[in-house]
Amino acid sequence: MNKLLTLSSEPFLLFEREGVSYYRAPNLLVPHGFSTRLGGISAKQYLKSLNLAYGRGDDASVVEENQRRFFHAVFDCDDLSCAARREQIHSADIEYVSRGGIYPPGDGFYTDTPGVILTVKIADCVPILLFDPKKKLIAALHAGWRGTVSGIARKGVEALCAMGADPADIQVAVGTSIRPCCYEVREDFYTAVKDSCGETFAARFVTLRDKEANTFSADVVGMNLAILKEAGVKKENISVSPLCTACHGDLFFSHRASGGQRGTMMAAIMLN
Numbered sequence: 001m002n003k004l005l006t007l008s009s010e011p012f013l014l015f016e017r018e019g020v021s022y023y024r025a026p027n028l029l030v031p032h033g034f035s036t037r038l039g040g041i042s043a044k045q046y047l048k049s050l051n052l053a054y055g056r057g058d059d060a061s062v063v064e065e066n067q068r069r070f071f072h073a074v075f076d077c078d079d080l081s082c083a084a085r086r087e088q089i090h091s092a093d094i095e096y097v098s099r100g101g102i103y104p105p106g107d108g109f110y111t112d113t114p115g116v117i118l119t120v121k122i123a124d125c126v127p128i129l130l131f132d133p134k135k136k137l138i139a140a141l142h143a144g145w146r147g148t149v150s151g152i153a154r155k156g157v158e159a160l161c162a163m164g165a166d167p168a169d170i171q172v173a174v175g176t177s178i179r180p181c182c183y184e185v186r187e188d189f190y191t192a193v194k195d196s197c198g199e200t201f202a203a204r205f206v207t208l209r210d211k212e213a214n215t216f217s218a219d220v221v222g223m224n225l226a227i228l229k230e231a232g233v234k235k236e237n238i239s240v241s242p243l244c245t246a247c248h249g250d251l252f253f254s255h256r257a258s259g260g261q262r263g264t265m266m267a268a269i270m271l272n
């Protein structure tokens with residue numbers, strides 16, 4: 001049985017199985033997990049130890065053993081072919097899948113098929129998992145700021161609604177990502193958000209940090225919460241990890257905090 005560790009991440013809970021530590025959200029009553037950097041076999045210091053992505057400096061065999069360990073801990077599954085995986089490209093492209101495998105690049109999956117593990121990879125970007133307990137539908141989304149302002153969260157909700165979901169029934173978990181404390185951006189970021197989502201939206205979520213340096217703090221989680229609510233998801237059906245990837249280098253990989261030399265984490269969900 002997976003055992004519960006004590007670390008303040010309310011409302012998310014940290015679990016550990018055979019060395020693999022991962023978070024669960026309290027409102028997703030299907031198997032799911034948000035990985036940490038703990039429990040894998042990556043040996044390079046900056047990849048230690050649960051790097052779940054190709055192309056970061058690990059041999060493919062190491063990445064696949066790490067993925068196997070993560071899926072084993074969360075889903076009791078040792079077969080990588082059950083997992084839908086793809087490279088993330090900061091788009092709002094999501095795809096329906098009915099089986100595992102490596103898919104062309106994009107930023108999300110959704111399904112009504114039990115036994116298919118949906119995955120997205122992150123290292124500061126916002127992982128979002130959706131579950132409709134009435135219609136038995138799930139989605140996994142990777143919301144970088146570009147995908148966020150392109151509306152990937154809304155698209156995820158709409159995709160489930162096109163399969164019969166009512167947005168008021170959809171449960172959502174927003175995993176650990178970089179938060180405004182560490183997400184310092186410049187005016188071009190503010191302008192890009194304004195151009196996509198309007199002045200009010202930009203002013204709400206990209207706030208002045210240092211007047212002299214003309215820097216801003218970006219709240220990408222806040223953007224996604226607003227977009228989810230706008231799409232009809234109820235506030236009480238959304239759980240959010242309070243942690244920041246860049247603040248907790250011992251637990252998470254952070255692209256920004258590491259200057260880009262880092263491993264990659266995964267969020268994953270499956271209908272049983």
Ligand SMILES: [Zn+2]
Nearest residue numbers: 181182244247
């Ligand atoms: Zn931080």
